[in-house]
Amino acid sequence: xAAEGARAARGGEACGGDxxxxxxxxxxxxxxxxxGAVDQPxxxxxxxxxxxxxAREAIGRATTALRCDHLIQMSSADTGKAFxxxxxxTGPHRTVVSIAVEIPRDRPEVPSVADLLPPAGIYERGIHxxxxxxxxxxxxxxxxxxxxxxxxxxxxLRKDWKPDPAKFYGGVREGVG
Amino acid sequence: xxxxxxxxxxxxxxxxxxxxxKVVADGEIIVRLELDVSYNHRxxxxxxxxxxxxxxxxxxxxxxxxxxxSHTTVFVKGIEEAxxxxxxxxxxxxxxxxxxxxxxxxxxxxxxxxxxxxGFNTLFMWTWRDRELVQDMLEELTGNRVNYGINEVxxxxxxxxxxxxxxxxxxxxxxxxxxxxxxxxxxxxxxxLLRFQGVGKLTEAEALKYGAVGPTARASGVxxxxxxxxxxxxxxxVPWKVVTDDHGDVFGRTLxxxxxxxxxxxxxRHCLENLPEGAIRIQPPRAAPKGEVLSRYExxxxxxxxxxxxxxxxxxxxxxxxxxxxxxxxxVAVSLVGQNLADIPVVVAAIDPCLSCTxxxxxxxxxxxxxxxxxxxxxxxxxxxxxxxxxxx
Amino acid sequence: MMTLSQxxxxxxxxxxxxxxxxxxxxxxxxxxxAIAALTPRFDVERFGILAxxxxxxxDILVVTGPVTRKxxxxxxxxxxxxPDPKYVIATGACGASGGVFKGxxxxxxxxxxxxxxxxxxxxxxxxxxxxxxGVVKCLALLxxxxxxGGKEWRRKARAPPAEAKPAEVTA
Numbered sequence: 001x002a003a004e005g006a007r008a009a010r011g012g013e014a015c016g017g018d019x020x021x022x023x024x025x026x027x028x029x030x031x032x033x034x035x036g037a038v039d040q041p042x043x044x045x046x047x048x049x050x051x052x053x054x055a056r057e058a059i060g061r062a063t064t065a066l067r068c069d070h071l072i073q074m075s076s077a078d079t080g081k082a083f084x085x086x087x088x089x090t091g092p093h094r095t096v097v098s099i100a101v102e103i104p105r106d107r108p109e110v111p112s113v114a115d116l117l118p119p120a121g122i123y124e125r126g127i128h129x130x131x132x133x134x135x136x137x138x139x140x141x142x143x144x145x146x147x148x149x150x151x152x153x154x155x156x157l158r159k160d161w162k163p164d165p166a167k168f169y170g171g172v173r174e175g176v177g
Numbered sequence: 178x179x180x181x182x183x184x185x186x187x188x189x190x191x192x193x194x195x196x197x198x199k200v201v202a203d204g205e206i207i208v209r210l211e212l213d214v215s216y217n218h219r220x221x222x223x224x225x226x227x228x229x230x231x232x233x234x235x236x237x238x239x240x241x242x243x244x245x246x247s248h249t250t251v252f253v254k255g256i257e258e259a260x261x262x263x264x265x266x267x268x269x270x271x272x273x274x275x276x277x278x279x280x281x282x283x284x285x286x287x288x289x290x291x292x293x294x295x296g297f298n299t300l301f302m303w304t305w306r307d308r309e310l311v312q313d314m315l316e317e318l319t320g321n322r323v324n325y326g327i328n329e330v331x332x333x334x335x336x337x338x339x340x341x342x343x344x345x346x347x348x349x350x351x352x353x354x355x356x357x358x359x360x361x362x363x364x365x366x367x368x369x370l371l372r373f374q375g376v377g378k379l380t381e382a383e384a385l386k387y388g389a390v391g392p393t394a395r396a397s398g399v400x401x402x403x404x405x406x407x408x409x410x411x412x413x414x415v416p417w418k419v420v421t422d423d424h425g426d427v428f429g430r431t432l433x434x435x436x437x438x439x440x441x442x443x444x445x446r447h448c449l450e451n452l453p454e455g456a457i458r459i460q461p462p463r464a465a466p467k468g469e470v471l472s473r474y475e476x477x478x479x480x481x482x483x484x485x486x487x488x489x490x491x492x493x494x495x496x497x498x499x500x501x502x503x504x505x506x507x508x509v510a511v512s513l514v515g516q517n518l519a520d521i522p523v524v525v526a527a528i529d530p531c532l533s534c535t536x537x538x539x540x541x542x543x544x545x546x547x548x549x550x551x552x553x554x555x556x557x558x559x560x561x562x563x564x565x566x567x568x569x570x
Numbered sequence: 571m572m573t574l575s576q577x578x579x580x581x582x583x584x585x586x587x588x589x590x591x592x593x594x595x596x597x598x599x600x601x602x603x604a605i606a607a608l609t610p611r612f613d614v615e616r617f618g619i620l621a622x623x624x625x626x627x628x629d630i631l632v633v634t635g636p637v638t639r640k641x642x643x644x645x646x647x648x649x650x651x652x653p654d655p656k657y658v659i660a661t662g663a664c665g666a667s668g669g670v671f672k673g674x675x676x677x678x679x680x681x682x683x684x685x686x687x688x689x690x691x692x693x694x695x696x697x698x699x700x701x702x703x704g705v706v707k708c709l710a711l712l713x714x715x716x717x718x719g720g721k722e723w724r725r726k727a728r729a730p731p732a733e734a735k736p737a738e739v740t741a
Contacts, residue, residue: 044407045471069385070401075471075484077495086484088471094406096471119388119507123499130222146676147215147640156675157223163675170639171678172646215640217595220674236670242599242695286602305609312606323599323695 023066023095031065032058047086047098052110058099059087059116067091074123076131078159083108083133103133112138130157146170205517205563210510214503225496230256230330230465233493238324240498243286246272246279247476248483249328252496254409255472255485256330259465266411266453268332273411274448275319275327277441281352282311283477284434284441287529288359291431294522295372296561300362307355314345332458342449349446356438363431371568372560373428377512377524380425387508390501391479392437393528395421396429403475415447427527434529464491476501478529502528519563522556580716583629583655586618587709590628590652594645594684595677596635599695600661604632607698614702625651630708632701633685636664636671637678649685655715657708660687661701663694670694688721 028046029038035058036050050058062068068089075086083103090096103110112135114121124135125144132155135141143150149170155161163169201209221240225233230253237252238245250272257264285308292300312322318341319325327333363369379389384397394401402419404412420436422429465487472483479501486495505528513524591604607614608621622628625648637645649658660681663669668679681687688711691704715721 041469071388072473072480073471073482073484073497073499075497077484077486077497088482088484090401090406096407096473098471117388118386119504122503122507126503143215145215145218147218147638149639156220169675171637171642172684216638218640218676219595219636219638219671220676221671224671224674239597239599239670239694242597242602245597245599302610305606306611309606309609309611322697323603 020092020094023093023097028066028095028097031061035061044094045096045098047100049100052101052103055085055087055099055101056111056113056116059089059113062087062089062097062099063116066097067093068097071117071119071123072096074120074127076127076133076157078131078157080159081105083131085110085127085133087113108133109136110134111136114138129155131155132158200518200521202518205519207513207516207518207521210513214506222496222498225493227492229491230461230493234328234330235324235326238326241500242323243283244279244476244478244481245324246275246327247474247481248498250276250410251472251474251476251481251483252485253328253330254474255470255483256465256487256493257461258470258472259468259485259487260330260461261466262331262459262461264332264459265456267336267455268457269411270448270452271318271333271335271337271457272328273415274337274445275315275325276410277444277448278311278315278318280477281438281441281445282308282315283529284438285311287434287477287526288363288431290529291373291427291523291526292369294526294557294560295368295564296557297366297368300359300369303355304359307352310348310352314348317341317344329458331461332456334458336457337449337452342452346446346449349442353439353442356435356442360435360439363428363435369431370428372523372564373431373527374424374426376427376516376520377430377509377527378426379508379512381423383511384425384508387511388504389479389508389528390504391476391529392430392433393479393505393508395419396423396433397425398423401480403473403480407473409474411448412444414451415444417444427523430527464489465493478502479504517563518556519560522560583716584709584713586620587629587705587712588620588622588627589630589632589705590622590625590648591632591634592625592645592648594633594635594641594681595638596662596664598634600634600664600701603695603698604634604661604701607701612698612702614698614705617702617706619702619705625649626653628652629655629712630657630659630705631685632659632661632705633665633681633687634661636668637681637684639676639678642678642684645681645684655712655720657688657712658685659689659691659704659708661691661693661696661704663692666690666692 022044023046025038025040025046028048032038032048035054036048038046038048040046048058068091070090072088072090075088077084082105085101085103087099088096101110110133112124114124122144124138125141127133128135128141129143129145147170149168151167151169200207221236224236228236234249234253237248240248285304289301289304292298292304315325316322318337319327319335327335379397381398384394384399390401398421400419400421405419417440420433420440422432467488470485472485474481481501482499484497485493488494509525509528513521516524591601593601606612625631631649631652633645660666664671665681668677671677672679678684689704689708691700693700
């Protein structure tokens, strides 16, 4: 039956099939040829460093050639100079394939990957709320993490963000009677 | 031990968390689900950048009171990785024991909640009563029933005496017996079968496509389990199995969790019986060298991830947390389309959400006109009534 | 002088208080311990305490969490829906001062900034028996207040306005 066959191919001791082999750095470099540099920070972590405009291409190759089928996280950070976004993917090989892009601070836009990887729909909304990165092409970048009274343009996880005493960020305005 | 039937009143409070969703429904059938999870956002990631490695651990413990050990463990092991620190084996074993006890308390809690959602309050009382034994073990081993505070960068903070080990081992046979009873119940009890089978179904492809993790995904045959895929703590030393199922519905998720309860009992027993001698901690350096770590952990609800960047200081420069519940929400929204409103409590409960619920649910008809609001209690009561009328349970 | 029906109502309130638990953005530890209080090991129902979902029937509101910005208004609304006499118990370190979350950008920092609190229960989280203890002590408070005809007698008297100082005379 199809499900049985699918599981055997994925491997895992529970069903007794042979485990799919972990990816090697060379395999990953070959799949990502032309997109950027590939390095291996440690066992089970292989990383591609590429650019914003090549991110979708990289993800496409990761899900096809490298058979990645699980988006672990879209890690994000503000380095002060720019924003870093790292797509963390894995698959039956159990290797974590990371695709790292740097997003310029003055133009924080990156193409959305919600159509390629449905869980990204929620993750991108969260990152937008907290860091202000715009995911171009996302079906609906509405608030998901911050409350509805949170003012526009205030991105709390940015390194240079401080609450403005003049603004109202949500909650109750007056004290207790 | 003789069975005791506990008299319970007809009402119990809704469990937990403020998740808001808007349900677009055509009569009883759900068309679409929209989600808002801001109720529980506190700003922890930002605070973590300002607290050093000692002070940030109590904060991370309280990201979630049910899986607090998961958050602290995944963080401290990430920092230990950044510092290239090898912690003593005894500390790894102690962390593993607490981790599996946490999984047990969480799954027993879940079983009770799931039973409560379908009106099966006797099972709720039984599982929570048995859960108290796990809490006793945790309290003896770590000093607290909840928020154990056992972790620190470099090891664990408390040791296990032989007397404690024996006391814990003595409790395990009774727990195993109760868990065997719940396993039998899960596969045979009529109300549970009727409310759980066929509900919230996700095929293996859908589970992968929508990013489901943990028991939710494993119930659809996806055999990802971070303890095997990216091994940590003492899991490589202990004989245990990943539990999967291929029903893909809430029934499957129940079977997976009950199976995991059995596995966890065995892991705890093995670790207690084979506890290595030695130190429980090593002194870490004050600062962590510059680096980037993706630390993964299999929390009771699924894969928990901490992305940590360190920068030669005693604080994390960036901590990015992705909780398993956030990963599972997309699959909830998808699996509820086409189901009945009455199935919402069960399907949502089946991913074992770890947020906080005062759940206000707005019901909107397909043209967008608001037809009503319901509280979680009302929705649960609706679910119970709906199935009682339809199936006579 | 209380009428018979009033005394009956007061007796019923004391013998069977209904509580409702409101989570204002907590980590859930307090909520789980509060609910554990209903389960056989601790069994709060033997005190006649029933936990109800709806605030409209509750005597005591148990609030967990440090009050996130999203929940603050909702907490206020829930409090206002409760009929008098009503009592608020703030559980845990969060309830008292925001706990570990004090000062974070999405919390309001403690329940008593949003609703008046009658009792704080310390702990992080407090054990189920400590929660039961808090509720029982709150009932004692309820009883005292009923005897005094309400909560007013507990309010601190406002300080008298400061006397105007005579203007400084500089030679």
